Amino acid sequence: MAAHRCSCWSWLLILFSLSVFVVADIHETTPVNDHHGGVDHNAQTAEQTADQPAVEERRWEATEVKEAATVDAAADIQGTSAPETVVPSSVPQPKDDFQEELVIRPLHSGDIYASFQFRTLWDTDFMRENKVSHYRLFPKSLGQVISKFSVRELHISFTQGYWRTMQWGQPFIPSPPGAELWVWFQDSVTDVDATWKELTNVLSGIFCASLNFIDSTNTVQPSASFKPLGLGNVTDHSFLRYATLPREIVCTENLTPWKKLLPCGSKVNVPPFTCAFFFLKKRGTSMPSVSVLSFLLTMFSEQAGLAVLLKSEKLFHSSFHSQAVHIRSVCQDWQCKTTSWELRQTLNSVFDLHNSGQTKREWSLFKMFSRTLTEACPLASSSKLYIDITDNPQGEQFELSPATSLLSQAVVLGDRRTFSVYDLTQETTFGTVRSLNLLIRWKSNEGEMLRPLLHAERYVAGYGLQTGEIHTLMYNNHPYRSFPVLLLDSVPWYLRLYIHTLSVTSKGKDNKPSYIHYEPSKDRVKPHLLEMLIQLPPNSVTEVTVQFERALLKWTEYPPDPNHGFYVGSSVISSLVPSTVAMHTNSTRERPLFSSFFPCKEESSYFVRIYTEPLLVNLPTPDFSMPYNVICLTCTVVAVGYGSLYNLLTRSFQIEEPNPGLAKRIANVIRRMRGVPPL
Amino acid sequence: MGLLSDPNRRRALISMLTRLNAPICVVCYFAGVAWFMGLAFEPFTLRTYMSENAMGSTMVEERFPAGERALATGREFAAHKKKVGGMPVDWLVKNMQDRGLEVFTQSFSRTLPFPDENKERYIVKGTNVYGILRAPRAPRTEALVLSAPCSPGDNNNQAVGLLLGLAQYFRNQIYWAKDIIFLVNEHDLIGMQAWLEGYHHTNTTGMSWSPLQGRGGSIQAALSLELSSDVITSLDLVLEGLNGQLPNLDLANLFYAFCQKIGVLCTIQGKLQRNDWDSVSGYNHAVQTMMLMVMKQASGRPWGDHGLFLRYHIEAATIKGVNSFRQYKTDATTIGRLLEGMYRKLNNLLERLHQSYFFYLMPSLSHFVSIGYYMPAFGLLAVILLLRALDLWVQLNTPPSTTQDGVADIDQQSSPGVLSVLTPLVISHLTGVALYALPIRFQETAVEHFPVSETEAVVLTAIAIYTAGLALPHNTHRLLSGEGTEQGWRVLKLVAVLYLAVLLGCTALINFSLGFILALTLVPLAAFVTPHVPKVLSAFILVILSPACTLLFSVFFFQELQDMPVSFQDGWLLYLSVISQGILDHSLYGSLVYPLIALLVYPCWLLFWNILFWK
DSSP states (O other): OHHHHHHHHHHHHHHHHHHHHHHHHHHHHHHHHHHHHHHHHHHHHHHHHHSOSSSOSSEEOOOOOOTTHHHHTTSOGGGTSSOOOOOOTTSOOOSEEEEEEEEEEEOTTSOEEEEEEEEEEEOOOTTTSSOOOOOSSSOHHHHHHHHHHTEEEEEEEEEESOOOHHHHOOOSSOOOSEEEEEEEEOTTOSOHHHHHHHHHHHHHHHHTSOGGGOOTTTEEOOSSSOOOSSSOOOOOGGGEEEEEETTOOOOHHHHHHHHHTSTTTOOOOSHHHHHHHHHHHHHTOOOOOHHHHHHHHHHHTOOOGGGGGOOHHHHTSSSEEEEEEEEEEEESSTTOSSEEEEEEEEEEEEEOTTTTTOSSSEEEHHHHHSOOBOOOOTTOSEEEEEEEOTTOTTSSSEEEESOOOEEEEEEETTEEEEEEEEETTSGGGGTTTTOBOOEEEESOOOOOOOOOSEEEEEEEEOOSSSEEEEEEEEEEOOSSOOEEEEEEEEEOTTEEEEEEEEEEEETTEEOOOSEEEEEOOBTTTBOEEEEEEEEEOTTEEEEEEEEEEEOOOOTTTSOSOGGGOEEEOOOEEEEEEEOHHHHTTTTOOSSOGGGSSSOOHHHHEEEEEEEOOOEEEOOOOOOOSSHHHHHHHHHHIIIIIIHHHHHHHHOOOOOOOOOOOHHHHHHHHHHHHHTOOOO | OHHHHSHHHHHHHHHHHHHTHHHHHHHHHHHHHHHHHHTTSGGGSEEOOOOOHHHHTOOOOOOOOOHHHHHHHHHHHHHHHHHHTSOOHHHHHHHHHHTTOEEEEEEEEEEEEEEETTTTEEEEEEEEEEEEEOOTTOOSOEEEEEEEEEOSTTTTHHHHHHHHHHHHHHHTOSOOOSEEEEEEEETHHHHHHHHHHHHHTOOSSOOEEOOOSOOOSEEEEEEEEEOOSSSBSEEEEEOOOGGGOOOOHHHHHHHHHHHHHHTOOEEETTBOOOSOTTSHHHHHHHHHHHHHHHHHHHHTSOSSGGGGGGGGTOEEEEEEEEOOSOSOOBOHHHHHHHHHHHHHHHHTOSSOSOSSOSSEEEEETTEEEEHHHHHHHHHHHHHHHHHHHHHHHHHHHSOSOOSHHHHHHHHHHHHHHHHHHHHHHHHHHHHHHHHHHHHHHTHHHHHHHSSOOHHHHHHHHHHHHHHHHHHSHHHHHHHHHOSOOHHHHHHHHHHHHHHHHHHHHHHHHHOHHHHHHHHHHHHHHHHHOOTTSOHHHHHHHHHHTSHHHHHHHHHHHHHHHTTOOOOHHHHHHHHHHHHHHHHHHHHHHOOSHHHHIIIIIHHHHHHHHHHHTOO
8 A cells, every 4th residue: 555655656746847847848938939920920011011912811921932042052952842931040949849731732633632741950969969868859769860870861761652743743752662761971980881781770660661671782872863951061972871672561550650750749648647637636736737738638648730630541541652751950040050950750642532432523631631630739839731722823723611811932843832821820720610621622623734844754675584674764844945864773783784785865866974873783782873964855755775684593582472573663863953933934924024034043943853663573583383393303303314314425335245154164263273364 | 224224225125116116106196196185084184273372362342333334435435436437546535534544545557568358457557545543552563454455347345335434443442552554455466566565665576656655564464355245145265375375374263263253154265164074075075175275376376465465474365255145144244343353353463473374275164284284195296206216216327238338338328418418408498488488578579460469469379389399309409419318318307307306396385286286297297208108199198297288177177166167168268368367477466386387397397208209
């Protein structure tokens, strides 16, 4: 009994100390949030007067026009892939900061694209300080990985399905089918390969994925295709490792650990909390403030914010699913005196109109995720929902309900897009029913999608099991601009590339790449790496072909399902594509004349990375159905047949004298005794 | 092997083999034929069983509801086809797009080497339309194909309708793990050839096609659908493909399993299965079914649109709806459910179909004869050639006259021997080359000089060269080497017999049926031909057993098997058209039977003709 009471007291003590801690924390953050909102409002009014007289009743949200351009332009488009709220530098930043947002883009096919981004910023230095032990919003497991393996930058993605560029346009964050991992290490790392090996094994545990299959046979060091996206101007690609596992299948078991990294994403058992709460009440201890309670509630009982929508039963009932984690260091302020770490978790999925079994072209949050939104994540400094309404400025294509008056504009992937914004931190967003179930109802299904300027496909040509040819087709759909692309091909060693047959042709003419980086493979050790810089002429198809021979593996090297075929990972095509905004400069009516003569710099071209489909190649496969019989039979045939045939061929035959008679033999014995030669 | 290393025993064995050579050969021949005929006897065959685990135990439900609507679509298709006077490309594209597929077209054109009189076409231009159902979350690595030919006239409209109906139904399902390609091909096999070549970016036959825009990765299996009436009584499965290739037996098993499950009558070679295997008529029925398969396989031509897939290691079959006057009718919904079930099971495949047999014969849909069972029949025939060769070899080594003169004779003959063997070999092969190359080359000249059409010109030229070859080679070696000697023909026959053995052996490995039929006729003549047999009778037998006559008999036999006997006149016309089809198959699809016969089998037969007239 005494022991029981003792344990109760210790529970109480722990809980109380925790609540005090949290109160302190909340007090620290609330004013900032208030201030933040105020700034937003100011910015809005400022913008309102300056811009867009056409839609007067609509408010314009302040958008970032790349103030961190000095850094981000060097990085790449991922910085601009989603609009961000301005955080004025004069405001003292919280030590860590969490933002969440969901972008929904209705697609012309009637499908719908939903893209989640969760960003955690933390002003700490994993490298300098001895040990970072106190974690708040930043997941501890990843923090430890960063410090232990001296990671400068880490990008990991798990994707199921293939992004259909021709129907869906460009994704905000591209990723190849299967798993992709690329890591830049700090230059303090001495043995990069060993660290990489260890890191993949650790990540494999964290994400419940087969990343431990990454070894030297599928790891490459691209020389140009993958530059660091964060701070640091590193050019020594010996600190870079890149690997893909095209066969990796993504499922709930990968989603759960990914969700656990979110501050509002994990679900802890409720009973301990309710029990403790009950005790608190009974003992008459001074009640913690309501904010703390709500905080505890959200922390311990349920998910909150956008993470509520991440339910596997619906997410995996889609045509495309991709989840990713990007870690990099970014500037803390515009002077970039100190850096902070950014963790960006993204999740993209495309929901299919036909598969959902509905007759009308109509989508709602509930239909997509089987949940509605009721609140923002209490830990998030901003929590927003964006709907892409660029193709629907007057509401003639589809109808949004509830309607919002808040608008935002951003240049995404070279195209100026307009978004309706729902701010989840505002009570009014949820209306009287206290829940937001956004409804998109199509009115007409006309209108053509802008053809993507760059897309690519790849296939294996030929038949038979001896040789083949890999064809990579790259389409430049720009009517008058040519632009260079960087093609990265990593081919496993068991396809022996005949690199002398490499040919690049566009419009029937030979197209000489201006840069070729080729590392030949080494059997069972490392893959081929081919990187090329190719200029794509306007309005053309460029075809890269290379022949290969299929290797005959050793019989223990075949996987358990050899007849399924062997995967070759996607090619990666990275390019700066001339922007469509620049393309339409002449026809833009909304912009004043003085602003539209020279295309603006940040709009003139944009970074795109696209991935081709992976290939499934059949290698010559022995019949494994009865190995034992085959081995026995072969050995017997070889031993008996060959042995005796060899015997017959090499032996010389002589006719033996017939057996001498008994008398002759006796005579011979006598003769031998006499020393006379026998008869 | 001790048997052979002991000279005494070796001598005894060899003398026994040479002494008893003729009886052993006769026994082997009849044993081979008997073995082959026994294959159709049910107790000697195996029941089919599903080897692929991924398709075996997993249950699927068939729920396809929209058969009537599919037929309505088919009628609409027929109306548009009539209006356009060919493939209604725009209508198809729009329809497939409405069903949520990614739609692409491919145009192709091909000029035939000479007009095809059976199908009345010479310059072929067409368009294939295909729509890809993208598997929800698969990265375009694997695909399945469902195709329906757009045939002229009123044929196959229902097949296209059902294809579109299935596309609509399949599109709404989430469970697809492989892309499904719905292909409507124009000009049946030519369109299919163009599509497959485009898909794999190869060009084996000199056809011109526009490159494909969309692909679905490596194709795992394909079914071709032929359906010409709203209700059918039975479904027929066609397996024989190009060059006698067959799809994996599991595909046939899958079809059979679903026919059983859904309750559709199914046939193979148009023959229903019978249960009375122990009666004579039941056995006859099984033999007929198997012989039909053997004849079709031996012809080396694709017997349905599926036949061309096999070259690319894609398991494929054609399903034909048959409407005869039986009571039991099946509607389109049921066929749709059958196909749905098959595709769902194929969708479950983890690996390509590889577990079951690739070499088999089917006396009925539920029984099969595997390669291990039918090869001995061929082996018994082939061993005759080896025995004859051994006999000849021994005769050559032990000359009948052991006198000093005889030995000197051999020494004399050994030097011209090479020439006397080489000359007929070269000449007969040149005749073969002429037979292969000239008919098409000289069709225009022939048309100018004789009142015949191009097709007739080609066929008649081929027959003329074939017959002219009979007069050529047996007279020529004398010009070079003077009088033929006793040893000379033996050496030539030894070479010819071994040549035939290798040739038939290789053919039988690739296409058992063709090898067996050729062995059936060529082996006896190879065994008995010498210059000393009665000339006229032997010449007659030789001509009767020559490849061309074998083909003629096969035509009549095939018609007989199909219960459609023809008169001699019709048979002859059919024979001519078969020859022209064979030549066309070679140039259009790369069938190897015509070059095999012209370049190898016919010259080999000429060598025996040569031996008969050895002077």
